[in-house]
Amino acid sequence: MVLWFCRLSISAHLRSRRGFTDGKLRLFSSLCMSMKTLSSILTSPALVLLLAGGCTSAYKHVLIVHGILSGPETLQRTLSGFIKRAHPGTKVTVIDLFNHRDSTKPLWKQVHGFGRVIQRIARRSPEGVHLLCFSQGGPICRGVLSVLPNHNVHTFIALSSPLAGQYGVPESLYKYLPSSSRHSIHFFCYSKIAQNLMSVCNYWNDPHHHYKYLKHNNYLPLLNGEKLNSQTAEWRNNFLRIRKLVLIGGPDDEVIIPWQSSQFGFYNSQGAIIDMRSQRFYREDTFGLRTLDARGDIIMCSQSGVKHTEWQSNPRVFNRCIREWLD
Template identity: 30%
Template structure:
């Protein structure tokens, strides 16, 4: 729905404080935790007595860590908060944080007590636009990013690969996506995932042997650490950024040489990614492939409300309708959430419960023009007319 006066969320009339606690999950590269404190402070002002929790893990550069690593660590915090508040909590996930919030709600569907989930300009349908990454990766383009992001190791390098959705290569997306396709509950689960990884590790050793000892020794030390201090996380991410940058240049050069065969650069890409992937750690962390798909659906359907907020002037989320679960088709046409029927999130088997939420009037959408992506969590009108009324 378009944000107009008639759309104001006045559902809290007649209710009195205390209000339920609100958990806020920051977005990609949003700096330190202070960037979300304004939102927390305004909620407390509008709803006096509200306890707010602003998640302070994976801020700044660390927000580029792969999404399952972030989801599992942040879920520890969320479940502790839930245990402190048996009356239930609300969660607001901004940008990438909305995907992490959904991942937590789905993966811990029997454990959380989240009542309202506000997805604030979050690419729930995935991202297909490289403009926001060009400063970090100048050679990256939307048309060629899949050659890097849809590799086994590319998925384990940086968070942005985990929610990349290239409509021209849905087959590769379903094969390689380790996060978005999983939380969408549309990915065929593999019982031999760990076997495949072990076999590929042997290939990696061979590839690593072809690289200079000086280069590999300095980077694998960073990749193999289990220390999740901010310093080591940032070191891992910095190494990943360097590797991804080099890989995007190689991909660009391969196309400039009129060689568009993705396989011609796969070895180079995987070799570079091997420098920053702690494979044993990721094997241990990929237990999500064995999770019960019914729990994912239960996680969302237990919500009292799912609120999806986005707008045409966002400038970062692409397409912007991804904030409301829309995707593009292979020709670039828009497929709104309710038309994602064929083996997708709104199909008859309702893999994550969107259809059930929609049919029971628990799914709310706001389309808000005139708001830039970096302004959503500061915009007073968005807070007053789209968010605060749902935080009972």
């Protein structure tokens, strides 16, 4: 169309020749050729694809890890759906591993299994990935981020996870275990058999038997740097590779006990809640939490009125606490 208009104009002027010198004719012809070139560029398929790609910003791949006695099915319908509607074109993978009964296997076994999958996907995503982990998935993802060297996880979102441990029996289990049973669970959980058998025991944190927790728990105190090992410094450096840490929880959860564990708060030996910044592992920066906080890279999002099984399907939680961090 541009070239046709130029040719029509030149033809009309050639017929009249009035006030149209040879110099002006050459200049006008040159301008027409430039416009033709520009027109070709703007309508080229390559540019159209490039502009389309720029308009639909490439969001990072989101990897989701499920919780205990669960699998990928519900998360594919809920969280995955929220993400794809909010950020069209986003790749979302709900990892299909250690589902349902297998989710009770010891956490180190799960860390190595999930870690292999996360590493494989991350290597195909040079721009980086986000990690969104629900409930028990939070402690698992902490382990993965600690042991994986040179990972490219940008944002770690822990959705109602017992990050500082669990010390309580949810109401839903009262028919099987009385609430008072939490005072005697340490006899079982802090045994070698239980530590190598059941996931919950790997983050069971009895504040009244802290010595036994440090001595016999072979998972959480190692991640926290409360119990030193030869890899503590390396794990800290690996964990600090994340750009953002988003901690989501709320007072009406009823499963994560205390609920503040989802934001690294926990009981002291008298039963009072000690918040994250007063925890020894924060003050001594044993695994990098204080460093992340000093960088301004810890985001806490608390939401009341949400039961534990509702976090993944609550649109308000997604819009308030998650959406912003999945760039």
